[in-house]
Amino acid sequence: MSIPLMEPAFEYCFELRCRVEDPVQLGGTTPGEGLHFARVSGGTFDGPRLRGTILDGGGDWWNGRGLAVELDARYVIEAEVETGTAGVEVVNRGVWRTDDATWARIVAGEAVDERELYYRTAFRFRTDHPELRWLTEYQFVGYARAEPGYVIIRVFRLA
Amino acid sequence: MSIPLMEPAFEYCFELRCRVEDPVQLGGTTPGEGLHFARVSGGTFDGPRLRGTILDGGGDWWNGRGLAVELDARYVIEAEVETGTAGVEVVNRGVWRTDDATWARIVAGEAVDERELYYRTAFRFRTDHPELRWLTEYQFVGYARAEPGYVIIRVFRLA
Amino acid sequence: MSIPLMEPAFEYCFELRCRVEDPVQLGGTTPGEGLHFARVSGGTFDGPRLRGTILDGGGDWWNGRGLAVELDARYVIEAEVETGTAGVEVVNRGVWRTDDATWARIVAGEAVDERELYYRTAFRFRTDHPELRWLTEYQFVGYARAEPGYVIIRVFRLA
Amino acid sequence: MSIPLMEPAFEYCFELRCRVEDPVQLGGTTPGEGLHFARVSGGTFDGPRLRGTILDGGGDWWNGRGLAVELDARYVIEAEVETGTAGVEVVNRGVWRTDDATWARIVAGEAVDERELYYRTAFRFRTDHPELRWLTEYQFVGYARAEPGYVIIRVFRLA
Numbered sequence: 173m174s175i176p177l178m179e180p181a182f183e184y185c186f187e188l189r190c191r192v193e194d195p196v197q198l199g200g201t202t203p204g205e206g207l208h209f210a211r212v213s214g215g216t217f218d219g220p221r222l223r224g225t226i227l228d229g230g231g232d233w234w235n236g237r238g239l240a241v242e243l244d245a246r247y248v249i250e251a252e253v254e255t256g257t258a259g260v261e262v263v264n265r266g267v268w269r270t271d272d273a274t275w276a277r278i279v280a281g282e283a284v285d286e287r288e289l290y291y292r293t294a295f296r297f298r299t300d301h302p303e304l305r306w307l308t309e310y311q312f313v314g315y316a317r318a319e320p321g322y323v324i325i326r327v328f329r330l331a
Numbered sequence: 332m333s334i335p336l337m338e339p340a341f342e343y344c345f346e347l348r349c350r351v352e353d354p355v356q357l358g359g360t361t362p363g364e365g366l367h368f369a370r371v372s373g374g375t376f377d378g379p380r381l382r383g384t385i386l387d388g389g390g391d392w393w394n395g396r397g398l399a400v401e402l403d404a405r406y407v408i409e410a411e412v413e414t415g416t417a418g419v420e421v422v423n424r425g426v427w428r429t430d431d432a433t434w435a436r437i438v439a440g441e442a443v444d445e446r447e448l449y450y451r452t453a454f455r456f457r458t459d460h461p462e463l464r465w466l467t468e469y470q471f472v473g474y475a476r477a478e479p480g481y482v483i484i485r486v487f488r489l490a
Numbered sequence: 491m492s493i494p495l496m497e498p499a500f501e502y503c504f505e506l507r508c509r510v511e512d513p514v515q516l517g518g519t520t521p522g523e524g525l526h527f528a529r530v531s532g533g534t535f536d537g538p539r540l541r542g543t544i545l546d547g548g549g550d551w552w553n554g555r556g557l558a559v560e561l562d563a564r565y566v567i568e569a570e571v572e573t574g575t576a577g578v579e580v581v582n583r584g585v586w587r588t589d590d591a592t593w594a595r596i597v598a599g600e601a602v603d604e605r606e607l608y609y610r611t612a613f614r615f616r617t618d619h620p621e622l623r624w625l626t627e628y629q630f631v632g633y634a635r636a637e638p639g640y641v642i643i644r645v646f647r648l649a
Numbered sequence: 650m651s652i653p654l655m656e657p658a659f660e661y662c663f664e665l666r667c668r669v670e671d672p673v674q675l676g677g678t679t680p681g682e683g684l685h686f687a688r689v690s691g692g693t694f695d696g697p698r699l700r701g702t703i704l705d706g707g708g709d710w711w712n713g714r715g716l717a718v719e720l721d722a723r724y725v726i727e728a729e730v731e732t733g734t735a736g737v738e739v740v741n742r743g744v745w746r747t748d749d750a751t752w753a754r755i756v757a758g759e760a761v762d763e764r765e766l767y768y769r770t771a772f773r774f775r776t777d778h779p780e781l782r783w784l785t786e787y788q789f790v791g792y793a794r795a796e797p798g799y800v801i802i803r804v805f806r807l808a
Contacts, residue, residue, distance in 0.1 A: 178763045178792055180659045180805055196386065196407055196418040199459045206459060207420060209407045211388030227355065229370030229390045233405070233420070240786055242773075246392070246405075248355055248368045259355040261366060261392070265773060266788045286655045292788035292807045294771030296719075296742060300358045300365060309717055311743045311769035313790060313807060315655055328657055330769045330790060337604045337633055339646055341498045399627055401614075424614060425629045445496045451629035451648045453612030455560075455583060468558055470584045470610035472631060472648060474496055487498055489610045489631060514704065514725055514736040517777045524777060525738060527725045529706030545673065547688030549706045551723070551738070564710070564723075566673055566686045577673040579684060579710070618676045618683060 181331035185312070186219025188249075188262075188325045190226055195234070204236045212247040215322070222307075224251040227259075240269040243293060251304060258301035264314065264325070266293025283319040286326075291316035295327060340490035344471070345378025347408075347421075347484045349385055354393070363395045371406040374481070381466075383410040386418075399428035402452060410463055417460035423473065423484070425452025442478040445485075450475035454486060499649035503630070504537025506567075506643045508544055513552070522554045530565040533640070540625075542569040545577075558587035561611060569622060576619035582632060582643070584611025601637040604644075609634035613645060658808035662789070663696025665726075665802045667703055672711070681713045689724040692799070699784075701728040704736075717746035720770060728781060735778035741791060741802070743770025760796040763803075768793035772804060 193211040200206020215226035230247030245264040250257040268291045270278070278284055293314035297307035310329040317324050352370040359365020374385035389406030404423040409416040427450045429437070437443055452473035456466035469488040476483050511529040518524020533544035548565030563582040568575040586609045588596070596602055611632035615625035628647040635642050670688040677683020692703035707724030722741040727734040745768045747755070755761055770791035774784035787806040794801050 175760075175794070176762050176764055177803065180790065180792060182657045193388070196409075198407065198418045198420045198457060201459055207457060209386075209388065209418070209420065211386075213388075227368075227370075229352070229368065229372075229388065231388045242785070248357065250355075259357045259368070261357045261368065265771075267786055269786055283652075285653050287653055290786075294742075294788060294790065298357060298366060300360055308719070309744055309746055310767075311771060311790065313657065313771065313788065315657060317652070326654065334601075334635070335603050335605055336644065339500045339631065339633060401626070424612075426627055428627055442493075444494050446494055449627075453583075453629060453631065467560070468585055468587055468608075470612060470631065472498065472612065472629065474498060476493070485495065489633075511706070514727070516725065516736045516738045516775060519777055525775060527704075527706065527736070527738065529704075531706075545686075545688075547670070547686065547690075547706065547708045566675065568673070577675045577686070579675045579686065616675060616684060618678055 178331075182313070182328035183331060184219065185221035185327050185329055186217050186223065188215065188217040188226065188314075188323075188327060190215040190247075190323045190325065191321060192232065192323055198233075200236070205238075207233060207235050209233055212245065217249060219327070222251050222304075224249055224257060230262075232264075234268075239271060239275060240267065242267055251299075251301075253301060253303045258299060258304055260301075260304060260307060261298040263296045263298075264293050266291070266314065266316075268316070278318055281320045284317060286315050286317045289317065291318070291323075293325065337490075341472070341487035342490060343378065344380035344486050344488055345376050345382065347374065347376040347385065347473075347482075347486060349374045349406075349482045349484065350480060351391065351482055357392075359395070364397075366392060366394050368392055371404065376408060378486070381410050381463075383408055383416060389421075391423075393427075398430060398434060399426065401426055410458075410460075412460060412462045417458060417463055419460075419463060419466060420457040422455045422457075423452050425450070425473065427475070437477055440479045443476060445474050445476045448476065450477070450482075452484065496649075500631070500646035501649060502537065503539035503645050503647055504535050504541065506533065506535040506544065506632075506641075506645060508533045508565075508641045508643065509639060510550065510641055516551075518554070523556075525551060525553050527551055530563065535567060537645070540569050540622075542567055542575060548580075550582075552586075557589065557593060558585065560585055569617075569619075571619060571621045576617060576622055578619075578622060578625060579616040581614045581616075582611050584609070584632065586634070596636055599638045602635060604633050604635045607635065609636070611643065655808075659790070659805040660808060661696065662698035662804050662806055663694050663700065665692065665694040665703065665791075665800075665804060667692040667724075667800045667802065668798060669709065669800055675710075677713070682715075684710060684712050686710055689722065694726060696804070699728050699781075701726055701734060707739075709741075711745075716748060716752060717744065719744055728776075728778075730778060730780045735776060735781055737778075737781060737784060738775040740773045740775075741770050743768070743791065743793075745793070755795055758797045761794060763792050763794045766794060768795070768800075770802065
């Protein structure tokens, strides 16, 4: 029997432009190692499927090990719906890693694009708004890049 | 054989005075029902064992069902240590429930004390600072009360 | 103004007798250090407030650091209710620590009581069964002790 | 300025063949609605990048809402490495949804393929074994299908 298998495919939905504050060290004894908290303090998002604003509050509890970082972000966005806006919980987990040269450029305040950084995530959204139900019914992944003070993540849904 | 069993006992450690912003509704369709996010935006803590400040960021992802609420708060505090301050992750989960009369008083902006509200929690702290290691080696519980714009929680460690 | 504050108080509810299999090491490079998984494979519970059985499945994802361990257990119990039994999710987090002498006794297969071990936890239960609703409306803590192949935890609710 | 953006791309790594026991209902009052637990009781995995066995223990805490299900699975696999095997924690979250006709076929014990079911997930692996470090440094997604008593998930890493 041959089982029909799919080629994974994506659809681009929107891009989050997330303002992230300087991290506070919570674990580890060396800067960048162990648990940190970086507050998410605002931003916007826009794209073919959704647009709105990112609220101040929540943040990214990230855990560093050398030049690799495990992300665990949780924050809130307000999406535009027909009658106004609706709150949506965002949980975004993933990994981020780089090399010494690219890291030096980030520290120097340069923007780093998606190809220069392995910064890939998976999203879970939570909302009960009927217009936004699709956010809870697909698996989403993110491709991220860095600009000073911001993380910019393109959000795709898996076909 | 008789197994020696303990009578649970507590030691009071410190009191958190936590500023909490108005919640954003994320789930449910009725106000107060389902998932909400309330940002923790600052505060202080003080007591026989620890003192410092509560940072802006993180928050309480609470879930309401009638007059009972399940809490799931995660935020960051900076504790005073010998050489300055050290960041500590706070995870505080628990339950909160009341009756119609007490709820009406809270909405009217009155303070409500620990006996009038069942607001009990369990804490987990995370830090690698050697002076604060005890925070990771005990189980802690909280007794909370409400003031307009604030939650005040007394933190006890189990003996 | 003097704020009426409570003396923390407990009520004993039931005791879990939990069979725990040998742990599998998932993290760390030294035995006992880092993340481990210990399957919960059965058991019973009994007491003034609740009785029933512990199901096979779930387990304890524990993280060791020297002679201190951070617990994160999640499993399922079936509680007796008027019409039969009802499933309840158990999430039990806490800490466990000992000294070299007591540890040697545990390894040698001796039982260790609640005073000899600091093994304290906080519970969250989840169920929608109306007779068990109280399990979701109180904060619970646990006092545990060890027997070969078993953890025995007395469960108290906070007044 | 034009920012170089990537087309999401995948690499197939291995396929998990996971034995899953009948679920226990933990929440909700209607079968299939609310929180359930389905124990993972064994299995195997194989593919170009990794092979080994799935251990008994852990499970899937899934939450149903009509014909859509939110998954939250956590279990342990043992992967073959040069010197034997190494334990790896698997956390697999995602969504699963179907229609009435496909659901009837599943209930009747038929296999359902990846195109007939939207069953997509995101993985996080945890291990400290040096040969398996790559599992912690990529974002992985899963495409799943159902056979009686089994879930079969193909695991891809994002480029």
